[in-house]
Amino acid sequence: MMNSLFDTAHHGRERITSAARSMAERLARSRRRSTRDYCLDAGGRSAEQVLSQAELCHLKDANEHLLQAAVPGIDWLHQQLGDLGYCLLLADHSGATLEMRASRQRLGDFSSAGLREGACWSEPAQGTCGIGTAIAEKAPVLVHGDQHYLIRNHGISCAAVPLFGPAQQLLGVLNATACTQDAQKFGQALAYRLTLQTAARIEQSIFLSHFADHWIARIKRQASDWETEPDELIAFDEAGRVVGSSWRLQQRLGDQAWGIEDILDHAVGGLIDFACTHPGTPLRIATRDNAGALFAQISAPRRAPGRPATLPAPPSTRPSAARDQPPGDDIRRLERLINAKVPILLLGETGSGKEYMAKMIHARSRRRDQSFVAINCAAIPETLIESELFGYREGAFTGARAKGSIGKIAQADGGTLFLDEIGDMPLGLQTRLLRVLAEGEVLALGAERPTTVDLCIICATHRDLGAMVRDGRFREDLFYRLNAATVRLPPLRERDDVVDLIRSVFAEECKSAERALSLSPHVEDGLMVYPWPGNIRELRNVLRYAIAVCPSETVGWADLPETFRDQVPEAVSDRRRAHFPGSGGSGQPSERDIILSALKRTQWCVSAASRFLGVSRSTLYRRLGEHGIEVPQK
DSSP, rough: HHHHHHGGGGOOTTTOOOSSSOHHHHHHHHHHIIIISSSTTOOOOOOOBBOOOOHHHHHHTTHHHHHHHHHHHHHHHHEEEEEGEOOOOOOTTBBEEEEEOOOOOGGGHHHHTTSSSBBBBBBBHHHSSSHHHHHHTSSSSSEGGGSSSSSGHHHTTEEEEEETTSSSOEEEEEEEEHHHHHHHHHHHHHHHHHHHHHHHHHHHHHHHHHTSSSSEEESSSSSSOOTTTEEEEEEEETBEEEEEEEEEHHHHTSSSOOOOHHHSSSSSHHHHHHHSSSOOOEEEOTTTTOEEEEEEEEEESSSSSSSSSOOOOOOOOSSSOOOSSSSSHHHHHHHHHHHOOOOOOEEEOSSHHHHHHHHHHHHTTTTTSSSEEETTTTOOOHHHHHHHHOBOOOTTTTTTTTTTTTOHHTTTTTSSSEEETTSSSOOOOOHHHHHHHHHHHHOTTTTTOOOOOOOEEEEEESSSSHHHHHHTTSHHHHHHHTTTEEEOOOOGGOOOOOHHHHHHHHHHHHHHHHHEEEHOOOOOOHHHOOOOOOOHHHHHHHHHHHHHHOOOSSEEEESSHHHHHHOOGGGGGGGGGOTTTTTTTTTTTOOHHHHHHHHHHHTTTTHHHHHHTTTTTTHHHHHHHHHHHOHHHH
């Protein structure tokens, strides 16, 4: 069995179905769809479909998990291809562009070709094109020049690779595009190969994050070179049940329930014992027919089974002092609430740590050994969220799996259900969720009888639910069910423990990357003064990028992402002379000038300016009054 499952793994991502499909066939099918199904005019000049800034922000919020995994990859790919005339695009599963990277010199060219954040590159809108055809075919594509259906796109060349999640769902597309003359000069082959590589690493990152609480086997045919992506990934539990596998392997496994012993022909106890006694060491596994060997590197769960999880400390529930976690009284109060099955509502900006907080609450509860099931209500299409949450029975609708699906709520039975972005849940489903809260029952689609469930619910949102209730966009009775215990997480720019938090996150990311690095004073000062509109998620991505590219033992200014460096002045360490002694004489700037400069650099955020100047907020407020400086109301 094992040999038959893995004998084609080394052929690469290009073979994603049992029947190999050539690139030419994919493009031919796409052209037929463009003509017959979409009725597009190849020479037409219809208006571009571009999202507004508000729509784009909402879409990014809905795809935050994809962005968290993909942004380091797209930044790395830009370093490799940007100077060769390529721009890099990350699109969601509908073809809307979430992120773009391009050199400043070429931004105008790419923008005039319709390549920008928020632009729609779906096949129904653009016909045959890199992103749209990769989505429609669920396969990598190369589309060069006049292979594009619309004549207006003949001036570009695209290499697009779809990204799949742990449940085989299409998450988005990674795309490298150049103007046609650049692609001919430097060759599409390099861009295509690097895009395939980067997509594989992004998928691996998503898989490892999703199954971090399980044992994971990384399978390769070579005992060396474990820095590259593995041939396959398999997640399994203590009993040996396979709970997830990488996309290609899942195609071969089918819907049958598998055990790790069936796939690797090795006792699960032996795999776990080897992982515990030889961490990081590849284990050689012979195939049954002696036709070759595989090597499996087994990694342990993020937490040992049966023990409380050790999780990254979430942001404080109040920004009054530097601390690794919320105050002890607050923690004990949350423990009592979750143990009493009182719903908890977490409020805060995107990236402020709501999911970290939810995981920590679960890890400290009596249910810590049971499931923690998270679902982002904004990331699932409205047509699918009902079946995702409540599950369905066999034959409930066209396209339903033969054995049905249990649903996220039932999966959380005995544990904790985390509903992220609850404000984006459709009104019709809010009624059904209310029944779950009130009756403790869930009715799957197509089922005749409800199933009793025992769970705790934690919800999170960055929206104003009270205003949504007044506008009729959120049920009032559900709102009062959910907000029995409300925790507000402050944005990073309003916290007084930013220095400690930066150092803590930096240490976590260094440990994850298995590197021993330090931050230079310039870098630490720049991180302190930046207002962090993306909060902790943005901080973590910036540090992750810097750690990945740093060639020495100290992270310097040049190691930070270019987009970050453009917004923060390098000479921020000059703030040390702004502790106010001796200001104003011998041609030096006055104290008032120094304060105004700090406020302008921090976009008039008093908390950030006080950190920048190295003084307390109370001192800064006193000096503002003395100098007659008024801070504009936001």
